[in-house]
Amino acid sequence: MTEQVKLEYQGKIFEFPVMRASTGEECIDIRELRAKTGLTTLDPGFGNTASCESGITYVNGEKGILRYRGLPIEIVAENMTFVETAWMLIYGRQPTLSEMKQFSQRLTNNELLHEGLLHHFDAFPANGQPMSILSAVVNSLICYSPEIMDTTNEEALRNAIAAIISKVRTIAAFSYRKAVGLPYVYPDPQRSYCDNFLHMMFSLPNKPHQPTEEAIKALNLFLLLHADHEQNCSTSTVRIVGSAETNLFSSVASGICALWGRLHGGANVAVFEMLQSLVQEKETVPQFIERVKKKEVRLMGFGHRVYKTFDPRAKVLKKAVLNLLDAEHVSDPLIEKAQELEQYALADDYFKERNLYPNVDFYSGIILRALKIPLNMYTVMFAIGRMPGWIAHWLEGNQGIRRLARPRQLYIGKTETKFVPLDLRMPE
Numbered sequence: 001m002t003e004q005v006k007l008e009y010q011g012k013i014f015e016f017p018v019m020r021a022s023t024g025e026e027c028i029d030i031r032e033l034r035a036k037t038g039l040t041t042l043d044p045g046f047g048n049t050a051s052c053e054s055g056i057t058y059v060n061g062e063k064g065i066l067r068y069r070g071l072p073i074e075i076v077a078e079n080m081t082f083v084e085t086a087w088m089l090i091y092g093r094q095p096t097l098s099e100m101k102q103f104s105q106r107l108t109n110n111e112l113l114h115e116g117l118l119h120h121f122d123a124f125p126a127n128g129q130p131m132s133i134l135s136a137v138v139n140s141l142i143c144y145s146p147e148i149m150d151t152t153n154e155e156a157l158r159n160a161i162a163a164i165i166s167k168v169r170t171i172a173a174f175s176y177r178k179a180v181g182l183p184y185v186y187p188d189p190q191r192s193y194c195d196n197f198l199h200m201m202f203s204l205p206n207k208p209h210q211p212t213e214e215a216i217k218a219l220n221l222f223l224l225l226h227a228d229h230e231q232n233c234s235t236s237t238v239r240i241v242g243s244a245e246t247n248l249f250s251s252v253a254s255g256i257c258a259l260w261g262r263l264h265g266g267a268n269v270a271v272f273e274m275l276q277s278l279v280q281e282k283e284t285v286p287q288f289i290e291r292v293k294k295k296e297v298r299l300m301g302f303g304h305r306v307y308k309t310f311d312p313r314a315k316v317l318k319k320a321v322l323n324l325l326d327a328e329h330v331s332d333p334l335i336e337k338a339q340e341l342e343q344y345a346l347a348d349d350y351f352k353e354r355n356l357y358p359n360v361d362f363y364s365g366i367i368l369r370a371l372k373i374p375l376n377m378y379t380v381m382f383a384i385g386r387m388p389g390w391i392a393h394w395l396e397g398n399q400g401i402r403r404l405a406r407p408r409q410l411y412i413g414k415t416e417t418k419f420v421p422l423d424l425r426m427p428e
């Protein structure tokens with residue numbers, strides 16, 4: 001029998017069913033709340049609101065668990081490539097070898113940009129923000145794939161999915177090349193996803209770039225660790241935009257815009273800037289932490305809406321950063337500063353009491369720096385990684401009964417006011 005939650009209001013008792021999760025937190029089903037009671041709920045930031053039922057990613061913030069389609073992130077990180085992870089997130093299970101081959105072929109078939117699109121890069125200023133270029137160009141992909149507007153066309157959808165995952169990497173690399181005044185390097189169909197990206201970023205017409213195995217592995221890891229994280233700000237944005245029957249390209253372009261913010265994907269840039277300023281010894285770690293505690297600044301890369309313990313992605317990334325720097329024989333003062341900062345913060349009561357631990361962004365900038373990715377591309381790299389998650393959520397949101405996302409509000413503005421003719425209005 002379904003358990004019920006009772007709500008007493010104005011002398012009446014109303015009952016609402018509790019919905020069971022396959023694992024994790026359960027929910028009170030309040031779909032009939034307004035109809036039964038005339039009440040709505042207020043939950044700024046949606047900290048207590050499940051916006052949907054989802055079967056893609058499971059996060060347990062108290063225990064530090066993250067699973068993609070049921071598979072623990074540590075196992076995904078150890079055994080899968082980014083492309084394999086992308087397929088699993090989007091299509092719901094671990095792919096077979098032949099499904100992987102087909103998907104890889106589709107990615108290769110879609111890796112080039114329409115030549116018409118290249119003019120977009122010419123029109124942007126050289127110092128244009130890569131995130132705005134990425135969102136604009138991804139959004140304009142729909143102009144070149146109008147067939148995807150027909151949502152019943154399965155083959156067009158499969159192609160559109162591959163096109164986005166493949167082209168987002170080409171767009172990112174081309175925007176970098178344009179910014180630094182280097183010719184575009186076209187994708188090489190012989191190379192794997194991550195190898196190809198590093199080739200498009202760093203090959204010169206007279207000198208092809210061959211990334212090391214460690215670099216390719218590190219990039220795969222970075223991307224797959226960012227591939228999905230259930231109903232975060234950008235993913236919720238994609239689902240909300242998609243709920244209006246907006247096409248896949250435009251929906252994920254809106255996710256790129258949401259990701260840009262410093263409290264979300266933009267945090268990896270903010271962490272880097274913070275570490276850099278500490279390395280330049282403008283301030284010691286204890287002085288900086290004092291300012292954090294006075295709430296003058298935030299310790300970027302710490303804290304999470306869901307995780308109240310270590311973010312499991314941060315653990316995996318930290319280990320990989322240390323391995324990569326070791327393999328490439330690089331010592332980085334930023335990593336030493338990050339470790340000092342982490343140890344200092346974890347021992348401090350301010351952070352203990354609030355359950356603030358390193359999140360995925362704390363170490364991600366260092367891995368990107370080791371890969372020679374420029375700072376203004378850090379959030380773009382997050383966007384490339386998050387693309388499969390956005391696609392999976394857009395698809396899930398469009399399955400079954402689709403409902404236009406349209407929250408309510410608690411109105412606290414003026415009640416009905418009188419109209420005053422323009423020439424009689426006085427300053428308030």
Ligand code: CMC
Pocket residue numbers: 232262263264265266267292295297298299300301302303304305306354356359360361
């Ligand atoms: N530094 C210092 N204090 C913090 C921090 C931080 N990074 N994060 C939270 N707090 C404090 C906050 O001031 C508040 O203190 P008090 O109870 O005294 O008012 C308490 O902790 C609870 O904070 P909150 O703002 O209610 O927590 P939230 O769940 O709304 O915030 C967050 C989550 C990620 C926005 C926040 O922790 C933050 O700003 N972190 C720094 C930015 C960052 O690293 N973002 C990346 C998040 S992970 C990747 C992603 O989602 O893209």
